[in-house]
Amino acid sequence: MQISASNPDALMLVAPSDHVIPDAKHFRDTVQAATERARAGQLVTFGIRPDRPETGYGWLELSTAPDAGFAPVAQPLVRFVEKPDLSTAQSMLDGGLHLWNAGIFLFEARTLIAAFEAYQPAILALVRDALAQAQADLGFTRLAPDPWAAIEDISIDYAVMEKADNLSVIPYGGVWSDLGGWEAVWREGGPDATGVVTSGAALAIDCQDTLLRSESDAVELVGIGLKDIVAVAMADAVLIAHKDRAQDVKKAVTALKAKGAKQAESFPVDHRPWGWFETLVLADRFQVKRASHVHPGAALSLQSHHHRSEHWIVVSGTAKVTVDKEVKLVTENQSVYIPLGAVHRMENPGKVPMVLIEVQTGAYLGEDDIIRYEDVYSRGQGAKG
Numbered sequence: 001m002q003i004s005a006s007n008p009d010a011l012m013l014v015a016p017s018d019h020v021i022p023d024a025k026h027f028r029d030t031v032q033a034a035t036e037r038a039r040a041g042q043l044v045t046f047g048i049r050p051d052r053p054e055t056g057y058g059w060l061e062l063s064t065a066p067d068a069g070f071a072p073v074a075q076p077l078v079r080f081v082e083k084p085d086l087s088t089a090q091s092m093l094d095g096g097l098h099l100w101n102a103g104i105f106l107f108e109a110r111t112l113i114a115a116f117e118a119y120q121p122a123i124l125a126l127v128r129d130a131l132a133q134a135q136a137d138l139g140f141t142r143l144a145p146d147p148w149a150a151i152e153d154i155s156i157d158y159a160v161m162e163k164a165d166n167l168s169v170i171p172y173g174g175v176w177s178d179l180g181g182w183e184a185v186w187r188e189g190g191p192d193a194t195g196v197v198t199s200g201a202a203l204a205i206d207c208q209d210t211l212l213r214s215e216s217d218a219v220e221l222v223g224i225g226l227k228d229i230v231a232v233a234m235a236d237a238v239l240i241a242h243k244d245r246a247q248d249v250k251k252a253v254t255a256l257k258a259k260g261a262k263q264a265e266s267f268p269v270d271h272r273p274w275g276w277f278e279t280l281v282l283a284d285r286f287q288v289k290r291a292s293h294v295h296p297g298a299a300l301s302l303q304s305h306h307h308r309s310e311h312w313i314v315v316s317g318t319a320k321v322t323v324d325k326e327v328k329l330v331t332e333n334q335s336v337y338i339p340l341g342a343v344h345r346m347e348n349p350g351k352v353p354m355v356l357i358e359v360q361t362g363a364y365l366g367e368d369d370i371i372r373y374e375d376v377y378s379r380g381q382g383a384k385g
Helices: 002-006 024-039 086-095 109-119 121-132 145-149 156-161 182-188 243-258
Strands: 011-014 043-048 059-062 075-081 098-108 135-137 140-142 167-172 197-199 202-205 211-214 221-224 229-233 238-242 269-272 275-283 286-294 302-304 308-316 319-323 326-330 335-338 344-347 354-362 371-374
Touching (some): 011 024, 011 109, 024 043, 024 167, 043 109, 043 156, 075 167, 098 109, 098 156, 098 167, 121 145, 182 229, 182 243, 197 202, 202 211, 211 221, 221 229, 229 243, 238 243, 308 319
Parallel strands (some): 211 229
Antiparallel strands (some): 011 098, 043 098, 059 098, 302 344, 302 371
């Protein structure tokens, strides 16, 4: 809707961010071949040439099999096929009339809006309200949360694509992989002769067809005698699954959310406009953070807290610190104390990133215990503003 407001004729290419498409020219040529159909008011989707009976993807049914060279010639889409069982996937692979559904689309912005007007007017009305009430935040447009939260949780395939009568499909015969599942990460990682892929601080002993991946230098992941296993160690959680169940990660996220686990909603590293911080230790009444890469010239908001005091120890670089009416420079190996309720700010006046360790003590250590008085990033109140 935002694009259409400025240019109703704009073509939109919608592509998931977790796909691997190494042959960029082949893909660009395929997209170019689809523009005529998109300009004619079609919702164009791209079908991937299948090379195995994949059960983790949806499929697209064609009326005519692509030619031997898999030329990017558009044809009407017969129907979407949900993720199949193995025997159905094998039948579709053998039949030659089905492609993998990559979830990549090309259309004019107004074509998609018209489809929502026809098939999902309630969603369209809420989206229109969310955009109309949006607020600018630096380079971002933050949609109004209340109308957006009221929108039905539904995929675009279910909401519109499976109902529309103006769909075309373009075959894509180049190399493609969906990294939306850990089995795909294992496949793209280049398994060795025993089918093992390791990444980061990981070690495999007598393992077969297994992915071992450590995302933390502090966590050494060791697998012994594993077969067809995916094991991924993060700084705050570990996933262990059979490769056949790697697509069920969504179930794990849902279960973690239901039990209130913070790992389902937040990362150990929290990025902010001024840089980022990492929680090292969180316990009753105290928390230790590493506020790393406070960018040169960046400044945290002028703020205070109701429930906690803070100690800052500068590890590298120089910090310009404001505590109530006092402003001073704090250099490496120096520290400063921020009493509870004090109005304070930290800035990096230097030319290199500034790193510090922050120790918080108090009855409540949540990120929403913050009152902002000034902020160069124009954030409001709340944990992230």
